[in-house]
Amino acid sequence: MIVVMQTGSTQEQIESVLERLAEYDLRGHMVYGAERTVIGVVGAAIPPTLKEELEHFTGVKETLRITQPYKLVSRELRPMDTIVDVRGIKVGGERCVVIAGPCSVESEEQIMATARAVREAGASMLRGGAFKPRSSPYTFRGLGELGLKLLAQARDETGLPIVTEVMTINDVDLVARYADVLQIGARNMQNYQLLEEVGRTGMPVLLKRGLSATIEEWLLSAEYVTAQGNPNVILCERGIRTFETATRNTMDLNAVALAKRRTHLPVIADPSHGTGKWYLVPPLALASIAAGADGIIIEAHPDPDRARSDGGQSLSLENFAKLMPQVAAVAAALGKHV
Incomplete structure (x- = not known):
């Protein structure tokens, strides 16, 4: 899953998302882009209700499912090239x-x-x-x-x-x-x-x-x-x-x-x-x-x-x-x- 933060979202708002992920034994990997901040959610089992939960968090723009079995290396998570x-x-x-x-x-x-x-x-x-x-x-x-x-x-x-x-x-x-x-x-x-x-x-x-x-x-x-x-x-x-x-x-x-x-x-x-x-x-x-x-x-x-x-x-x-x-x-x- 990808959590896309709103432009100008604060570190406090990001931390609140990470804390909720930790409650489900999930990890959030940060991707800081020129236009948006993205949190890549990885873990053994992502609850079906998590998508809707996170979209109600202040500072969250949207959440998206990653369709590939590999998450962190996928272009769905990070469209720009890694150097x-x-x-x-x-x-x-x-x-x-x-x-x-x-x-x-x-x-x-x-x-x-x-x-x-x-x-x-x-x-x-x-x-x-x-x-x-x-x-x-x-x-x-x-x-x-x-x-x-x-x-x-x-x-x-x-x-x-x-x-x-x-x-x-x-x-x-x-x-x-x-x-x-x-x-x-x-x-x-x-x-x-x-x-x-x-x-x-x-x-x-x-x-x-x-x-x-x-x-x-x-x-x-x-x-x-x-x-x-x-x-x-x-x-x-x-x-x-x-x-x-x-x-x-x-x-x-x-x-x-x-x-x-x-x-x-x-x-x-x-x-x-x-x-x-x-x-x-x-x-x-x-x-x-x-x-x-x-x-x-x-x-x-x-x-x-x-x-x-x-x-x-x-x-x-x-x-x-x-x-x-x-x-x-x-x-x-x-x-x-x-």
Whole structure:
């Protein structure tokens, strides 16, 4: 339910609404807009009489039912776009962000060379995995805290904010000490305890869509984060598993356009995982931006042929540099800048 307050309503009037909600074990999430103040009502069971009750409160203009199962991330609650601030980098709005870096942090030389190159080419943030979920237990699964320290070192030199994955509840505090954006990988999209834990940090969260998740399930996972009082969620479409075997996944650009319509959260795309083939990354990166994505996240590596994970879908640093002017041109055609 949405409670729309009248223009000029007082804080006392707002508090009286919140107190009535508390009587029913409901919570009110405040949304302050340029023209109106809205209270988003969430809870397990909203009494059928509450709508009429609240409309009699002084300062209340109207109450509306939210038709979607996700409430806080719905455009019905907040029509304007949410802008997520990451160390001064605005995700959403008029900027098209480019997040780039290796699948996993392998060494100081590798991550520093990558960070310098992607910054020089115009990247907004640096990605890199310190903890890696791998299908096989015998493959490289990251350097752990050493990888986080190397990412922080790269940030100190280049100024690029860090995006890195957190895999378990026990790692949240550790990763949060180093990272600027906490990434929730596709395999953890419905790890609800982990979503709640990262939500409680208040930090920006990059939430990847699950391999077989519907758009509604993806947005409901975002709801778990925002329900902890953390509005700083960035959605990431990274391809889904279909019958097609020619590519690693099927890059679902429908989801980018539809998510932008259904939610106020920024949406970015991951063509590296979406295709699994480095030569398909540039065209799908450009297509993602054309479909309305607020940015892209791309794997780039100094020597993809020798990468310890996902080398086949990683751009060389030279190819990444060639892509960036094209990204800027497509973004500019849509009235955005990189």
